[in-house]
Amino acid sequence: xxxxxxxxxxxxxxxxxxxxxxxxxxxxxxxxxxxxVTHIRIFAIQSFLLAMIAATIAWFNHAPHIYxxxxxxxxxxxxxxxxxxxxxxxxMDIREEIKPIINVPLSVVISxxxxxxxxxxxESFYKPDEPGLGHNELAVAISLFLIGFFTMINRRKALTQxxxxxxxxxxxxxxxxxxxYGMPLIVELGILFDVLVAxxxxxxxxxxxxxxxxxxxxxxxxxxRG
Amino acid sequence: xxxxxxxxxxxxxxxxxYFARRREEMERANLTGFGLTFLIAIALAAQVLAHGxxxxxxxxxxxxxxxxxxxxxxxxxxxxxxxxxxxxxxxxQESGELGEEVEEQIAQLRMYSTLTPLFVxxxxxxxVANNLGVMWAAxxxxxxxxxxxVTFYGKVTSLEAAWKYAIIGGVGLSMALFGTLVxxxxxxxxxxxxxxxxxxxxxLAQHAELLDKTSMRLAFVLILMxxxxxxxxxxxxxxxxxxxxxxxxxxxxxxxxxxxxxxxYGLIRFYILTSRSLGTEYPSHLLLLFxxxxxxxxxxxxxxxxxxxxxxxxxxxDHSGIMVTALGLGGPLGTLGLMLHMTFHTxxxxxxxxxxxxxxxxxxxxxxxxxxxxxxxxxxxxxxxxLMAMLAIIGTPPFSLFQSEFLIVRxxxxxxxxxxxxxxxxxxxxxxxxxLLHVGGxxxxxxxxxxxxxxxxxxxxxxxxLVTVLVVIGFWVPAPLxxxxxxxxxxxxxx
Numbered sequence: 258x259x260x261x262x263x264x265x266x267x268x269x270x271x272x273x274x275x276x277x278x279x280x281x282x283x284x285x286x287x288x289x290x291x292x293x294v295t296h297i298r299i300f301a302i303q304s305f306l307l308a309m310i311a312a313t314i315a316w317f318n319h320a321p322h323i324y325x326x327x328x329x330x331x332x333x334x335x336x337x338x339x340x341x342x343x344x345x346x347x348x349m350d351i352r353e354e355i356k357p358i359i360n361v362p363l364s365v366v367i368s369x370x371x372x373x374x375x376x377x378x379x380e381s382f383y384k385p386d387e388p389g390l391g392h393n394e395l396a397v398a399i400s401l402f403l404i405g406f407f408t409m410i411n412r413r414k415a416l417t418q419x420x421x422x423x424x425x426x427x428x429x430x431x432x433x434x435x436x437x438y439g440m441p442l443i444v445e446l447g448i449l450f451d452v453l454v455a456x457x458x459x460x461x462x463x464x465x466x467x468x469x470x471x472x473x474x475x476x477x478x479x480x481x482r483g
Numbered sequence: 484x485x486x487x488x489x490x491x492x493x494x495x496x497x498x499x500x501y502f503a504r505r506r507e508e509m510e511r512a513n514l515t516g517f518g519l520t521f522l523i524a525i526a527l528a529a530q531v532l533a534h535g536x537x538x539x540x541x542x543x544x545x546x547x548x549x550x551x552x553x554x555x556x557x558x559x560x561x562x563x564x565x566x567x568x569x570x571x572x573x574x575x576q577e578s579g580e581l582g583e584e585v586e587e588q589i590a591q592l593r594m595y596s597t598l599t600p601l602f603v604x605x606x607x608x609x610x611v612a613n614n615l616g617v618m619w620a621a622x623x624x625x626x627x628x629x630x631x632x633v634t635f636y637g638k639v640t641s642l643e644a645a646w647k648y649a650i651i652g653g654v655g656l657s658m659a660l661f662g663t664l665v666x667x668x669x670x671x672x673x674x675x676x677x678x679x680x681x682x683x684x685x686x687l688a689q690h691a692e693l694l695d696k697t698s699m700r701l702a703f704v705l706i707l708m709x710x711x712x713x714x715x716x717x718x719x720x721x722x723x724x725x726x727x728x729x730x731x732x733x734x735x736x737x738x739x740x741x742x743x744x745x746x747x748y749g750l751i752r753f754y755i756l757t758s759r760s761l762g763t764e765y766p767s768h769l770l771l772l773f774x775x776x777x778x779x780x781x782x783x784x785x786x787x788x789x790x791x792x793x794x795x796x797x798x799x800x801d802h803s804g805i806m807v808t809a810l811g812l813g814g815p816l817g818t819l820g821l822m823l824h825m826t827f828h829t830x831x832x833x834x835x836x837x838x839x840x841x842x843x844x845x846x847x848x849x850x851x852x853x854x855x856x857x858x859x860x861x862x863x864x865x866x867x868x869x870l871m872a873m874l875a876i877i878g879t880p881p882f883s884l885f886q887s888e889f890l891i892v893r894x895x896x897x898x899x900x901x902x903x904x905x906x907x908x909x910x911x912x913x914x915x916x917x918x919l920l921h922v923g924g925x926x927x928x929x930x931x932x933x934x935x936x937x938x939x940x941x942x943x944x945x946x947x948x949l950v951t952v953l954v955v956i957g958f959w960v961p962a963p964l965x966x967x968x969x970x971x972x973x974x975x976x977x978x
Contacts, residue, residue: 381697402661409654418650425657429664436668441682444616448660451623455653458627462634462646469639478643481725 269317276306276313277397277431281372284404284424288364288411293351296420297342300427304334307427310394311434320438326445330430333449338423338456342416345460349467357411364411368404375400382436394435401428413476415463419456426452485527486537486544486611489554492519493604500596506576506589509596510569516600517562520607524558527551528967538613538685545613545685548970552822553610553748555967556829557741559952561603563945564733567837568595570941571733574844580636595635595731602628602737609745613683615752619656619663622713622749625742626652632734633726644725651722652713659709659749662702666756669698684752691759703757703766706750707773713746714803716773717780724784727796728849732840735792736833739799744825747806751975754810759977763813770811775906777804782913786920790849791842794921795835798876801914802828805891808907810975812894818972820890826968827883827956831876834949837942838869842925845936851921857928862936864943866926868950873922875953877915883957 283303287296308330315323357364379396405425409418426448433440440448470477496516503509530537531551538545546554572592575581581591605628608621626649633645667682670690680686687694712719727735757766781801788794806828809821845862846854859866875882888911895904960968 402657406654409650415646422650422653422657425654426660429657429660432661433664433667436664437671440616440664440667441614444614444620444682447617447620451620451627454627455623455649458630459649459653462630462642462649465634466642466646469642475646478646481640481643481647481728 266317269313273310273313274393276310277394277435280306280310280427280431281397281400284401285365285368285372287420287424288368288404288408289361291357291361293346293414293416294343296417297339297346300420300424301335301339303424303427304330304338307430308335310431311439314434314438318438322442323434323439325442326434326439329445329449333453334423334427337453341456341460342420345416345464349464351414351416351467358413359411364407367407371403371407372396372400375403395432398428398432398435401425401431413474415466415475418475419459419463422459423452423456484539485523485530486539486546488523489520489527489607489611490604492516492523493600493607497597497600497604500593500600503593503596504589506573506592509592513565513596513600514569517558517565517603520603521558521562524551524555528555528963532963532966532970536685542613542680542683542685543617544611545683546611547974548967549748549751549974550610552826552967552971553744554607556744556826557603557606557610560737560741560829560833561599563833563949564736564837565599566945566948567736567840567942568599568731568733570939571731571840571844573941574939575731578844591635594631595734598628598632599734599737602632602734603741606741606745610748613685615663615666615682615684615687617682618684618749618752619660622659622710622745623656625745626656626713629730629734629738629742632738633730635731635734636729638729640725641729644722644729647722648726651719655709655712655719657709658705658712662705662709662753665698665702665705666694666753669695669702669760684756687756688759691756694756694760696761699757699760700765703753703761704769706753707766707769710746710750710753711773711807714743714750714807715746715777715800716803716807717777717800720777720780720800723800724793724796727799727836728790728792732792732836732843736836736840739796739836740829740833743799743803744829747803747810747825750807751810755975755977758813767811767813770807771900771903774804774806774808774811775903775910777801777807778907778910778914779804782910782917785914785917788917788921789851791851791922791925792836792839792849794918795832795839798835798914798918799832801910802832802876805888805907808903809891809894812891812898812900812903813976814894814898815972815976815978816890816894816897818976819969820887820894821975822968822971823890824884824887826964827887827953828876830949830953830956831872831882831884834868834872834946834953835876837946837949838865838872841865841939841942841946842869851925854925854928855931855933857930858926860930860935861933864946868946869922870926871950872953873918873926875957877918878911879915881957883953886957 283299308327311327376396378399405421408421499512500509528551536547581588605621605624612618630645630649634641715723781797784797809817878885878888
């Protein structure tokens with residue numbers, strides 16, 4: 258009797274929708290706050306939720322290969338990348354983001370608008386008669402992607418831009434599991450490997466930019482023109 | 484077997500260079516590795532000509548004429564640049580560009596000779612991967628590996644260039660990944676799609692008409708933006724001049740020819756799927772738009788350019804626009820023009836960068852205005868070859884690029900794309916004037932008082948080899964190569 262809800266498909270979908278909503282809330286929280294360490298932790302929690310969504314899907318659909326993708330996400334995006342970046346922050350002694358180009362309240366409103374856009378786009382994909390997750394998850398995924406883009410434009414610290422780039426990738430991961438229950442395993446492997454290497458490469462670049470420019474403000478990078 | 488060897492040899496070359504202690508060992512490892520890669524690329528081309536397609540490991544690796552052509556061109560550029568870089572890096576070491584301490588210099592050389600084979604490895608992987616997701620991962624890997632080639636000299640400006648390259652490339656490739664994902668979705672109801680084969684290009688291409696049409700529309704836009712960023716199409720081209728002018732010259736030569744081919748290769752694979760699913764009209768409009776925009780944007784920058792390495796970079800933007808336009812025109816004529824142009828451009832553009840490297844190392848400047856005295860008197864061989872390659876790349880007859888551009892213009896007028904044809908010729912003329920003005924002045928300018936430069940066997944040898952290829956294929960393309968090019972065009976147009 259106790260196990261019953263955990264076999265019920267609808268219950269599973271409700272859990273997944275709840276977690277996807279949390280992911281979206283976290284993405285908007287990134288836009289609203291200014292501390293880099295907080296940003297890294299939010300990214301870690303967001304990735305953790307995504308891994309949980311993947312695991313839930315694996316459980317309710319009896320698809321063991323999704324567990325592997327979930328476990329890999331956990332290792333790479335919840336543990337390795339945040340540790341790497343927090344160390345970088347400690348070494349460079351940076352705490353606060355400089356003032357964003359668009360102020361915080363307006364940024365949150367814009368993120369809301371982008372979420373709306375995400376829903377409109379997701380609607381055109383939704384086919385009620387097909388198996389697959391509801392359009393909520395896809396809408397959240399597209400919103401993550403768009404808000405990630407917006408953050409990259411709006412923030413000028415190099416590390417924030419890297420984190421925003423990684424949250425774009427989180428949006429893609431969510432889109433992949435909600436559209437097709439994940440890409441083939443080897444593709445997931447390749448993507449996660451690239452994410453890890455990209456985080457390291459960009460981390461090294463951020464560090465060297467900080468050393469040479471005494472700042473992480475990428476708007477200072479304007480010597481090459483024409 | 485050949486496909487595996489094509490991947491294993493660059494990897495072992497990288498490992499051998501990484502563990503090498505002396506400069507000579509690294510040079511030998513790179514030269515041997517790329518020599519072998521080139522031989523295998525020829526063998527693969529022969530096999531593809533004989534059998535049509537080659538596949539391995541249940542279709543995980545797959546090569547047809549298109550892949551074989553891209554592989555052959557990559558291997559050629561890699562071999563020539565490996566030869567050239569021996570002389571180039573020795574010169575850098577002597578002039579203190581790599582640091583004062585010997586250990587520091589060796590560390591720099593080790594980085595160069597390890598990253599270059601890894602770079603070539605990832606480009607080979609792009610061309611032999613059948614799974615579109617794996618192909619994406621390989622294209623992303625080409626960016627990640629080459630970022631540290633751009634920062635090779637560790638200057639402030641190279642950091643800036645590398646940052647732009649990594650971030651703009653990263654955003655672009657995330658769009659391409661989205662496109663790949665949507666393509667997977669478009670085909671996920673096909674039989675056997677749950678397994679690995681669901682993203683295999685050869686499977687999707689066979690069932691292209693069954694793909695979900697709405698999804699394919701979205702997928703193609705995302706892919707065009709994504710791989711277009713990697714190919715440097717306007718308006719996503721801004722990383723290109725920076726990265727090309729900051730990287731060491733042999734790396735810039737590889738970036739501007741072989742890596743451009745790889746990005747276009749990714750785009751072409753998706754174009755084939757889209758055109759078989761939706762018809763050619765939809766992708767062709769988008770491609771013509773981006774292609775002509777890239778050609779148009781490069782013209783003013785070429786006309787006012789002060790820095791010759793950036794000039795070459797804008798040329799690459801122009802040519803990537805030309806190739807995308809040719810793809811957009813499609814049909815047997817347009818695709819044949821595209822494949823010929825890809826071949827000729829690869830040779831001419833890498834040659835130009837190598838010449839620019841000689842000029843840069845001798846005159847210690849990147850600016851036209853600071854080169855006192857004519858290049859052709861100070862460095863006769865480099866000067867002559869530079870001028871020839873420049874005439875070739877702007878499409879002067881009798882050089883080869885004239886033929887391919889002529890074919891593309893003909894395809895435009897034959898297909899009724901009048902506006903495209905007119906704009907193509909117009910932009911071509913602008914580029915012609917700008918390039919000839921600057922480079923002609925630099926090479927043939929007034930006599931200065933610089934002494935004649937000494938001979939440089941490694942570099943002169945590689946320049947001579949490449950210019951011979953350039954001149955010969957202008958008049959006579961060897962029959963097997965022509966067959967390969969025609970085969971690649973047929974893969975794209977399906978006719």
